[in-house]
Amino acid sequence: MRLMYLLAVLAKMKLLTPAGIGRLLAALFRCGTNLMTLLKIAQSTHGQKIALVDERETVCFQQLWTDSLRLSGVFKEKYGLAKSKQVGFLCQNHIALVRAIFAASGTGCDVYLLNPEMSAGQLRQLFDEVELDLLIHDEKQTATIEQAGYAGASLYSYHEHLPAINQLLGECSDWSDERLASVPVPARSSAGKIMLLTGGTTGRAKKVPHKPSLFHYLPPFLALLSQLGLLRLNTAYIATPIYHGYGLAILLLFVALGKKTVITPGFAAAKACELIARHKVEVVSVVPLMLRKMLHHDPAALQSLVCIASGGAPLATGLAAEVSAELGDCLYNLYGTTEAGLCVIATPGDLRHRAHTIGQKIPGVRLHVRNVRNSDQRPCKAGEIGQLCVKAGGSLFFKRQAWIETGDVGYRDAAGYYYLCGRTDDMVVSAGENVYPVELARVLVEHPAIEDATVIGIPDEAFGQRLKAFVQLASHAGLTETQLQQWLRQKVARYQMPKEIVFVEQLPYTELGKPDRKQLM
Structure with a gap:
């Protein structure tokens, strides 16, 4: 089954040709099976084709590979990154982040991708649990990191004067082809983990490790x-x-x-x-x-x-x-x-x-x-x-x-x-009935006067729990709570009826586009 999936993917990517197989084997031999393998195949296949565009710059696949390889060498030499080491990223989307993720993976260390919206308290909790060997972050996160009490090695993603990814690349821009070829990339057994965090803005984040593996994905x-x-x-x-x-x-x-x-x-x-x-x-x-x-x-x-x-x-x-x-x-x-x-x-x-x-x-x-x-x-x-x-x-x-x-x-x-x-933690038990807030929210936004809605559960002495709806009206719409309650009675079961309806100008959302219920409670 795994071989079937592999052949199907390689065929769709046109890597089953003699040249394609050669590029694949060369990348595996050079990099093992970490993220740098992926980038090496892309570089050898697409070369001067544009890879990434952001607000600062545009880079091709060849440049992305070369920059990431240089950074990987600097991470090893200057910051001691290697197998069993841990590097954290507290960055928004930009090319420096992408370069550094590939480069860190190339050292064999574990990569922690952190939500840059985390509070100082949440970061402090994470730093107590995980001893990072390097923290790479955007300049706007500096104050939060200091409040969290982080005292380890750190590096800016971009900075004009202080140590940063762009500064490091400038320092090693004259590396020769021989120097680049000598940068070691870990073997398969030494490839580090990619640590993703669930949550991170509304509660305690759970760390979920992923190992770069060809067959898993x-x-x-x-x-x-x-x-x-x-x-x-x-x-x-x-x-x-x-x-x-x-x-x-x-x-x-x-x-x-x-x-x-x-x-x-x-x-x-x-x-x-x-x-x-x-x-x-x-x-x-x-x-x-x-x-x-x-x-x-x-x-x-x-x-x-x-x-x-x-x-x-x-x-x-x-x-x-x-x-x-x-x-x-x-x-x-x-x-x-x-x-x-x-x-x-x-x-x-x-x-x-x-x-x-x-x-x-x-x-x-x-x-x-x-x-x-x-x-x-x-x-x-x-x-x-x-x-x-x-x-x-x-x-x-x-x-x-x-x-x-x-x-x-x-x-x-x-x-x-x-x-x-x-x-599961949103479900409300009201008078013995299992009630799901999202189902009421879906009904509410069907009303022509409603732009958006979020529903949460609240305690209730008579029923144990009831629903509370937060409603954002469409522009210039006029709607009262009594009118909406009357409309809802024709649409939902009795136990789904909200105990309270609150009209708001704008509903809060997290950076990931999910309703921020913490702000509503």
Whole structure:
């Protein structure tokens, strides 16, 4: 089975030719199986083709490889990075971050990708648990890092005078080809882990290690190539944060495919629309909130898009239909977890007939809906709500044969399509009934006067728990709580009716496009 996936991927990437096989073997011999292997294959295949574009610069694959190799050598010599060492990244999206991720992986150290929005208290907690040998960060994070009490070695991503990635590259810009060829890259047994963090803004982050492994990522890689049609597209834009598993996976995919990739620090709808129009972007990775903002800002600027890969949060009601009306059938809904990676894909055809589905599971992934309250934990029948549990091979934290409890609640229909109802810790038990806040939120946004809505559970003396809705009205809309309550009674069950409705000017969201319920509580 693994050989079949490998051959299929290599065939789609045109690496089964004699020249392609030669490039693959040379990269494996030079780099083993860490991220530098991926970059080496891209460099030898695509050379002077543009690899990355950001607000500061544009680099080709040859330059990205050379810069990353130089940095890897400097990381070893100046900072002692090697196997069992640990380096943290506290950066937004830019080329310095990408160079440094590849370079650090090339030393064999463990790479920690951290959310730059983490508070000083959350960082302090992380620094108490993990002794970093080097912290690479943006200048704007300096004060937060100092407040967190970090006293280890640090390096700016960019700085005009102080030690930074751009300064290091300037210092080793005159390295000869012989010097570059002598930079060692760890063997397979010495390749470090990529540490992704779940959460990080609303609570205690959980560390999830991933080992760079060719075979672990073949099924999702092949699924993305086959279902999203990425091979025929040339220019991509990553709007999602690279520090998140979704953003990193899309970055590595685009590098492997030799795509020109545009990245930006942070997200602004106006800037995103301008970049898509200027670079004639064909494929973009977004969370649903980003997509909705771009559509509302300037849909005409998005006409070059052929593939919109949305993930990281559930699709808002009506968003798939809005995209189809404005841009045609180009929206794909991706579902995965930090622990297991990509699990499910919904195509435009799926969304046309099942607007709320997250799709069908990809080959190579085992996915069950389980009622975790049952001692035997047998899979639920079609239509029964339970927790999504997955088996996939990308994580070290879980053994390959262990079922991963995703924490997401949903169900599977008779045709094999999956749907999300919320999170296990979001579920409300009201007078003995299991109530899922996201289901009420979906109904609320169907009202023509409502732009957005978020629902949470609150304590209630009579029923144990009830729902509380936060509603953002559309521009110039007039709606009272009494009117909305009357409208809802025709749409939802009695136990789904909110105890309280609060109208707000703007609902808060995290950087990953998820409702920031902590600010609402």
